[in-house]
Amino acid sequence: MSSVVAINQRARSADQKALRRQAVLETAETYFLEVGYEAFSMSKLAKKTGLAKGTLYLYFQTREELFLTLYEQSLIRWSHVFFDGLSDSMTSKAYAQKLVSTASADGTFLPLLIRLEHMIEHNVAIPRLISSKQLFIKQVEAIAEATSISLSLSEAQAIEVVKTMGVLLIGASQGDQGPSLDHEELPEDVQDLIASFSSEPLFIKNAVRIIEGIRTEAVSNI
Amino acid sequence: MSSVVAINQRARSADQKALRRQAVLETAETYFLEVGYEAFSMSKLAKKTGLAKGTLYLYFQTREELFLTLYEQSLIRWSHVFFDGLSDSMTSKAYAQKLVSTASADGTFLPLLIRLEHMIEHNVAIPRLISSKQLFIKQVEAIAEATSISLSLSEAQAIEVVKTMGVLLIGASQGDQGPSLDHEELPEDVQDLIASFSSEPLFIKNAVRIIEGIRTEAVSNI
């Protein structure tokens, strides 16, 4: 009854298979953090894991299903970190700040979130996709509950806030995903533009506007 | 001095080359609207244009530079349509409604905007990228000017609004980019989730919150 599967041993029990799958995911995440989404190749991942390419496809139906799994794990991981950073009666600014800083700190979460709908989901079997969406719903509900307490909002308002924060996070992150142009070859106007789309301040400013907007709507509905 | 270049004729003058380049772009856009970004292949585009693949690469450095050009043209085209739809003293809701409906109506603009930073820009030469960013700045300024009038905002506020609308548009569009799941195979909770991320109402609601937020900030700064 060994709980570790050496790379040249076969994973026979369900436990061992789960372990191997997780080991592949961990290698994949490290590799992903090195090269990013586009340059990520299944052949190279096979080499890195010490397995044959065909074996990877015993554990994941497609490259995208692997990414979907990585995304799910990063979502869960991030939401725990975010939870831990929340406290009662936060200002909307502090809340937004915590949200964006924890999300940015996880190198996997945002790059995969951004590619979820228009890349990853397009090459994943539908039942797998459904289970992923259901996990997402569960996470949104959990985050909304914590949000409701932190921002003193009703449950319905908190759900609205969380969904909207997701949308805003995707939009605001976009600005950090361009090619790295550390070089000084850029004209000043272009540098200013890029600076003005820096994701964190952009996110925080607008998150505050939206949260305050949602609060106000509730008051005016009384 | 012919202003049309038959497919089996050579484009020799600068004019003819520009014409041919534009003809390729038009075929490419039609093809893109049929199959989308991922399935778009340069070999197939070559067949559709009646040119050899190598010839395409005389007119565009990479697949992505072609997409960047298509994006630029769709940005210009959309902003004209948007201008035409604006009038003096609009409500922020009417403004947001016009913005999102015109953007969605252009089948090319949003799908390319969404992929700009994390896909397209990563395979385009830097000088080309700079010129594209400068075109973007120009468009933002023009749209901001029209916005300033329509929403009765200062120029600075209008620029803030326009930039933020861009961010929100990208985030909100994401929800429409998933695989088409017309099939009834989806459980109810997942269907509800997808419905709640429908881009147009999501965009409008939050655009209003943000615009009103920007207005309020200005007042409280006096």
Place this chain on the structure above:
DNA sequence: AGGTTGAAATGACCATTGGTCAGCTATATA
């Protein structure tokens, strides 16, 4: 009119990709 020349166009070719599957082999069981 016929030759020269430079540049536009070509398409076979290359490395690489995601994905498959017939065959191999490690291992639990009898």
Place this chain on the structure above:
DNA sequence: TATATAGCTGACCAATGGTCATTTCAACCT
């Protein structure tokens, strides 16, 4: 120790984006 099951393998496939030596066309110059 023999057998059967099933995990694993890697050569193979069709496709991709991109290249470049070669071909071909048309404008120019005798």
